[in-house]
Amino acid sequence: MDIIDKAFNELDSNALYDILKLRVDVFVVEQTCPYPELDNKDRLSGARHIYLKNDEAVIACARCLAPDDVFTGSSAIGRIAVAANERGHGYARLIINKAIDVCRERWPNNPVMMSAQTYLLDFYQSFGFQSVGEPYEEDGIPHQDMVLHTL
Template sequence: MITWITKTFEELTTQELYALLRLRSEVFVVEQQCVFQDMDNADQLAVHIMGYDDSLDNELVAYTRIFGPGIKFDMCSIGRVVTSSRARGNGSGRKLMEYSIATVEQRFGNVPIKIGAQQYLEQFYRSLGFEQSSEMYLEDDIPHIEMIREVQA
């Protein structure tokens, strides 16, 4: 079972900050072999969503950061979507995104949400209601597309 914790940057403990930066580095830098500046001075403006797996000694296994409109995009956004390799294949990524979407709606209302998605995950994000809104572009040499989840009825 995953326990979800949502905090602003100021509310994060040093242990939580270390864990989320470690998870992001583990997946985005090491696993995906992508050298990039992960710490982009946007974490301070984000709401951080952390998923801790009770069966793995409360290890941080899932993470996103969400932004209000006008910070990363002109609308609310979800970014740095990451799950640990130890938590894949059991629906953790879907639960993470569903929780993140619900958190955006709780904090900002029923609003459109924009993401910059790795292109190979397009079908996954489509299954959550996102639609492609840009041509493919390279970000850190990885194919990406922008996607928008319109206001849901």
């Protein structure tokens, strides 16, 4: 399986559908969190869509955003999701490593930030992310901003 990195306008309709379906399945349905999934950031000029696809569909994804699109002076990784039936195979680790690489290649002098669900802090810390500021609630779920400084 290859990890794919594309801009919004490079996604074909099936890949876009699969990415959006996966994100809704995980964040809205599984986590019972109604929130505005379509936030107009997918189409930003610097946005990159990282995804892993098997023979049938997208099974893991993440979104990278350019500095200042979410965090001032920092690129951002978000919308990280793995299909429920595909967990436990290391796909999240593959996707996050690729997303970090994409951010560092495209925006090399900027830190990488994320708004992490707090139950995943240890996981993200294993990539070198550090907590910044105080935890907060977003869409009814505890979150924590995290930063990964450039090399």
